[in-house]
Amino acid sequence: MNNLPKSWKKESLPHKFCPGCGQALALKILGYAIDELGIQDKAVYGTDIGCSLLSWNMFDVDTIQTHHGRATPTMVGLKHAKPEAIAIAFMGDGGGYAIGAQHLINACLRDDKITVILINNANYAMTGGQTAPTTLIGEITTTAPAGRKIEDFGRPIHGPEMLETIAADGAYIARCASNDFDTTLKYIKKAIQNQIDGQGFSFVEVLSMCPVNWKKKTQESLDFIEEMKKVYPLGEIKVSKEESVE
Amino acid sequence: MSKELLTGNEALVRGALKAGATFLAGYPITPTTEIMKYWADEHLRDNKLVFLQTEDEMAAGFAAIGACLAGTKAFTATAGPGNILMQDAFAMAENLRLPVVSFIMQRGGPSTGTVIYSQQEVNLTCFGGNGEGLRIVYSTSNIQDLYDYAIKAFNTAWKYRFPTFLLGDGYQSKMLSAVEQKEPQEIIEPSPYLLNPNKEAGAYTNLRNTYNLEEELAEVIAAHKKSFEAVSPEIVEFEDIHTLDAELVIFAHGIVSTVAKEAQEDLRKEGLKVGLFRPITLSPFPTQSAQQVVSNKSILIVESSLGQFAKLLKSEVSLDFSKVKELFKPAMGVTKQEIIEAVKKIIKKNKFLVKNE
Secondary structure, X not given: OOOOOOOXXXXXXXXXXXXXXXXXXXXXXXXXXXXXXXXXXXXXXXXXXXXXXXXXXXXXXXXXXXXXXXXXXXHHHHHHHOOOOEEEEEEEHXXXXXXXXXHHHHHHHHOOOOEEEEEEOOOEOOOOOEOOOOOOOOOOEOOEOOOOOHHHHOOOOOHHHHHHOOOOOOOEEEEEEOOOHHHHHHHHHHHHHHHHOOOOOEEEEEEXXXXXXXXXXXXXXXXXHHHHHHHOOOEEXXXXXXXXXX | OOEEEEEHHHHHHHHHHHOOOOEEEEOOOOOOHHHHHHHHHHHHHOOOOEEEEOOOHHHHHHHHHHHHHOOOOEEEEEOHHHHHHHHHHHHHHHHHOOOOEEEEEEOOOOOOXXXXXXXXXXXXXXXXXXXXOOOEEEEOOOHHHHHHHHHHHHHHHHHHOOOXXXXXXXXXXXXXXXXXXXXXXXXXXXXXXXXXXXXXXOOOOEEOOOOOOHHHHHHHHHHHHHHHHHHHHHHOOEEEEOOOOOOEEEEOOHHHHHHHHHHHHHHHHOOOOEEEEEEOEXXXXXXXXXXXXXXXXXXXEEEOOOOHHHHHXXXXXXXXXXXXXXXXXXXXXXXXXXXXXXXXXXXXXXXHHHHOO
């Protein structure tokens, strides 16, 4: 118990995610970020539905579990109403890139000072592994039984790169992988700090293992993350203008 | 008190300000757009008033929810297709009993319909979403009502913690009328659901609208229903005009009831025993009072829809259907003359029946 984040709600343990799930790791890292930034009493955690709703009582942080795609506008409203709150919207690739894509794009465009953390596990996991905007070409899902084809589903979406084209100067945009603890912690902390500093919109996409729906063992899942990295390069895609000058 | 000439949309904004609202999120749609315009002007004057033009009505609804969670008197305004999209947020507000206030100014439907007028958003506003309709809906009948009930909507929402709607229409939105801007007798203060400064140290609020077990959700619905029924008598409002001795009672709501009132007055002057019953709250419905009114009387239901209000009335009140006549004009205004003619036709027929008994 000692090495768990202080901001994790101990009564809710064990967490409800599948064995080997990368999202649970990302949430653990988010817990450490909240601890290290000392924002447990200032943050509001807004979660989407899909697998992310399993985290509705994961944190000793005030939390609202919203509708599919709507974590972003709920946090946008809360932040505008209470600018001193630290608003963290958490969602999957469906919530951010499909059903809630318009909210993500417009929050970035308006430079709403919220932090969005998006899990990219290349499928819709809660409903049993359907094609997501992030599914790789050739990857088999229940709605692409012969593998994703460009002619059916288009090309995999590059969310951070897309947002970078409309983000304001103070925005922070990054992509990491949940099996890289240190980098993910660093990026999530920077994203939240960007909000605390009033710099602008901040966004982190986290590549994440989904062994159950990928139908892969642990090592195979980690290997698949390496495949994903070839399509979705990791790194800080946009740092605030001030930082890039330094 | 002196009156000021205001459009309906302007009166709504004045009422919202008087009620202490500090947050509007919306997406432009006729006939409510000027509500955003007037609020944007107010925001320019006072930057503590938050104004958020969102990307769509779903975002507007959820942003209003976010603001309510932060303890802000937040509202949105929409109509027609926007009302459809906003039901996503309203369903969540219903699940969590969040005091989101919405001004719905009906336009013609289905679909994009017309931008002008109807009473076709009764079903959607009272029962939209995948819930049980545990919402408070005020149906306003004139511009003065818009000001008065804008204030009341915020008070009711924050006092009883149910999503609250002011249901008007495009005629009311756009009309100019002299409005008396009364000081409210009472203002209910909001309090935050999240980040409450008065909370116990180390206590955190985790809110959800998704449940694991059938029993868990059933318990939540039962508790909401019980609360709704308990507070309904305090919320229910209606107007009853000369129904006691009436041979025929007109049932109408909203702006149609204003026309019906004029028709009723004219008919009384002609010596015809006609009354009017106007529910002000469509939800909770003034069921008991309406039930008392209908006994042994002819009923004429008048509305600018193909019977959405009539269905509501019939589901709430036990009626002798042989005594019920309807004047339905979907997405069109109703004139006084049309109501007078409809009433006279029924009374004439009644006399004929009595004579031949």
